[in-house]
Amino acid sequence: MSAKRLVLAAVITASVLLPPQELGAAVTIHGNNLFTDCTATNTNVAKEQWLLIGTCLGYVTAIVDALSSGNSVNGFKACVPLNADMQQIVDVVKNFIRDYPEKRHLVAAGLVAEALARAFPCRPTR
Numbered sequence: 001m002s003a004k005r006l007v008l009a010a011v012i013t014a015s016v017l018l019p020p021q022e023l024g025a026a027v028t029i030h031g032n033n034l035f036t037d038c039t040a041t042n043t044n045v046a047k048e049q050w051l052l053i054g055t056c057l058g059y060v061t062a063i064v065d066a067l068s069s070g071n072s073v074n075g076f077k078a079c080v081p082l083n084a085d086m087q088q089i090v091d092v093v094k095n096f097i098r099d100y101p102e103k104r105h106l107v108a109a110g111l112v113a114e115a116l117a118r119a120f121p122c123r124p125t126r
Contacts, residue, residue: 028107029059029107029109030104030106030107031097031103031104031111032104032105034059034093034097034111035097036052037053037056037059038052038056038060038093038094038097040053040056041053056090059112060086060090060112061086063112063116064116067080068080072113073110073112073113074107074110074113074114076113077117078113078116078117078119078121079120079121079122079123080116080120084120089116092119093111093112093116095115096111096114096115096118096119
């Protein structure tokens with residue numbers, strides 16, 4: 001299954017399984033939540049595992065898209081190489097959140113952007 005289809009399946013599943021009040025409450029994802037989602041291989045329930053992994057993949061993809069269009073996220077800019085695959089990018093994010101547990105309470109968008117900016121810094125323009 002392609003990454004886009006996996007993300008779409010995760011979004012559809014979440015909208016069906018989660019009650020409306022939880023969908024509204026889940027607007028802000030913090031580092032602890034994202035780390036749990038991105039390391040979801042620990043769960044014994046296959047459906048739950050794919051939902052969490054799909055959430056991780058979709059979230060990280062959205063930040064990569066924002067950064068790839070030249071925007072900064074939380075003051076961070078990154079130049080992700082075109083040949084970097086999503087597994088590599090998610091690994092960079094997981095490792096960063098794992099290595100900086102004191103930052104896990106922060107909003108995940110900033111953590112993803114910082115991880116990518118450190119791993120894939122932009123070259124200074126002349």
